[in-house]
Amino acid sequence: MMNTRQTPAHHEHRHAPRQARHVEKLEWNDAMLMGHGPMDDSHEEFVAVVNALRNSTVETALACLAAMESHLVSHFELEHSWMDKTAFPEAYSKCHRDQHDEVLEAVQRVRQMAIVGAVGLSTVHRLAQSLIDWFPGHADYMDSSLSAWINDKLHGGQAVVIRRNMAHEDRVPGESETIAA
Ligand SMILES: [Fe+2]
Numbered sequence: 001m002m003n004t005r006q007t008p009a010h011h012e013h014r015h016a017p018r019q020a021r022h023v024e025k026l027e028w029n030d031a032m033l034m035g036h037g038p039m040d041d042s043h044e045e046f047v048a049v050v051n052a053l054r055n056s057t058v059e060t061a062l063a064c065l066a067a068m069e070s071h072l073v074s075h076f077e078l079e080h081s082w083m084d085k086t087a088f089p090e091a092y093s094k095c096h097r098d099q100h101d102e103v104l105e106a107v108q109r110v111r112q113m114a115i116v117g118a119v120g121l122s123t124v125h126r127l128a129q130s131l132i133d134w135f136p137g138h139a140d141y142m143d144s145s146l147s148a149w150i151n152d153k154l155h156g157g158q159a160v161v162i163r164r165n166m167a168h169e170d171r172v173p174g175e176s177e178t179i180a181a
């Protein structure tokens, strides 16, 4: 099916992120595909790392916090490098980067406090839940614009995203691919 997400040029620009809604369970599925393979890989990894943090125990919390921080550093650096390489418009990259910075700072703050024993497991789990609540809105609104922009720059058109559940019935079950339009 066609990815109908809009490029930034057609996007109504809002500085404030949309209000995050409570997400009971964040599970990776094909509806979350943006159509830019490396971004999709990084998002799939985010889902795994944040769920590990949400389910962490007293024994694993510090390691899960470290994994979350290093995942976010590379996830965000990757998106920033695509913004730079494809000359993503400043008006859009600024608030996208600001949101990344805010999220990374929150993780770093909790991790530093957890290291010195100033916060406990409930704070770590609350942080994980706030990341779970934050991600779908960020992905749908900010990352999808970037993905559409990158595909436009790379292929001169938006990617066609074929999702497992919605794929034509003659496709191999479980197969998923992205084809440049
Ligand atoms: Fe992202």
Ligand SMILES: [Fe+2]
Pocket (backbone or CB within 6 Å): 079, 096, 100, 138, 142, 143
């Ligand atoms: Fe992002």
